[in-house]
Amino acid sequence: RTRLLSRLFCRVLAMAPALHHSFECHPGRTVDVWLYRGVANAQALAAKAKDGSLTPEVALINARLVPDAFCALVAANRAVGAHQRGKLTTRSLHAELVYALAASKHIRESLRRFGVPEGCSECDVLMARFDATDEERAAVEGMVQGEAIGSLDSLAQSLDDAAVKKLYKIQPKELEAGSLADAVTCRIGARDSL
C-alpha cells in the first residue's frame, strides 16, 4: 500500500516531459525529453550514468549545446534506427543518443563533450529516455534536483553559440545559407557520410 501511495504521490507532483515524440519511421518507439535548469546533482547523476547504475537509464545532455528540439530529435532518430538494426556503436541506446549529437566519430570525446560538463555545479541538462513508461517518467523526474522547464523553445536562448560553432566547426559562410540549427541538423543527420 505504501508503494501505491508513493506512486500516486509521484504522479501528482510529476510534470509532463517537455517533449514526447513517437517516431513516425520506427513505429512503437517513443522518446521523452525533459529540460532542467540549475541542476544541483548533475555531477552525481553523470557519475552514476557512467557506471551504468542509473535507473531508469537516461541520456544526460548539456542543454547549452543543443540549438533546437529538432536537432535532439534527429539524433534520437539516428540512435533508434541503429538500435533497431542492432548496430549500436556505444554500449547502450541512451549513450548512443549523446554520441549521435556529435559531429565527430570519436566516441569517448563525443560523450565527454555533449554530456554533462565537468565541474559544473548548476548545469542546464537535457534528459531523454526512450520508450518510457509512467513509472519511469516519474522516477526520472524524481531523481533530478533542478527547475523543470515545460517546453524546449527556450533552448535557443540559452545556447552557447561560440561553443557550438567551435564543436561543429561552423563557419560564418554556412550561416548565410541557413540557420545554426539547420547546420547542426545537417551534421547530425549526415555524419556517417561526411
Next chain:
Amino acid sequence: FCWLAFLDNVAGWPVCPRRCAHRAAPPHLVPGGRLLACSQRGAGRMPAPGAPAAAAEACEQPPGVRSVEGASLLCQGAEARVWSLPAYLGRRAIAKQRFVKRYRLPALDTKLTQRRLVGEARGLCKARKLGVATPAVYAVDTQEATLYIEFVAGVTVKAFLQRSLEAAPAADAGAGSAAAYANGAGLPDASARAGVLKAVGEAVAALHDGDLVHGDLTTSNMLVRQADGRIVMIDFGLASNSSLSEDKAVDLYVLERAVSAAHPEHPDAFETILAAYKAASKQWCPTLNRFADVRARGRKRAMIG
C-alpha cells in the same frame, strides 16, 4: 529502349504491357512461356496509371516511408523515387529512395548506389558550407539507399521561367518579386526573372569557387524558395570535388545546353547567368576560357590520354 518492344516487332512476341522505358534487359520467361513485364522484375519503372500501381508502390516503399501516414510519391526519375512525407520528426520531409537496378551486376550496383547516396549527402552539406542554400539532411539510410531531407516549399526555376512567359508585358510592380510569385501571387515579370537568373549564376559561382562541381546543372534542379525567393540547389547525386577548370567548364556547358533546350523562348537566359557567374566568381578567368573551348568541341573530348 525496351527489349520486348523490339522483339514484338521482330518475332511477334507479346510486348511488355507497361512499356517501361528503362535500358535494354533480357526478357524473362517463366515456365509456361509467359513473358514477365519488365516492371514485375523490380527494375525501375514508370508509375503506371490506375489502382494496381498503388499496391505495387506500397510494397516498393522503403520501411521508413511505409510507416509514415500520408506518404505520397512526388515523382520518379531514372535513379530514384521521391516521396513526400507530411510528418518526419514533426516536419515535412522528402525521402529520396534510390532503387535497385537489376540489369547491373549486384556488387557493382550496390557500390554505385552507395557512392551516389553518400556523395549526395556530402554534396548537400558541402554546398551549404559554401553559402549555397540546400535542403538540410535529416537522415541517410544506407541499408535502404534512402536520403531524408528537408521539404523546401517553392517552384523549380524551370517552372518559374516557363510561367514568366505568361506574364503580361506591362506587369504591375506588385508582382515583381520572385518570392511573391513563388507564393502564388501573380506571374513573374522580367525583373523577377532577371533576379532569379542572377541568383542562379551566383549560386553556381559559389559552388565552383569551393571546388564543388554539381554534375547535373539543369533548371529542374534549382528551386525558388517560397519563403524568401532564394535559389535552393538540389540533386547532388552526381556532384564531385574538383579544382580543374575543365570540370567546371563542363558543368557550365551542361547548364547552357539544359537552359537552351528547356527555355528556347528565353535566348538571353544563359547570358544573364553567365554574367552573374563572372561577377560573383573569383576564378572565372580560367573557367570561362576553358568553357569557350568546351563550347567549341563538346564535352568529354579533352583529348588527353
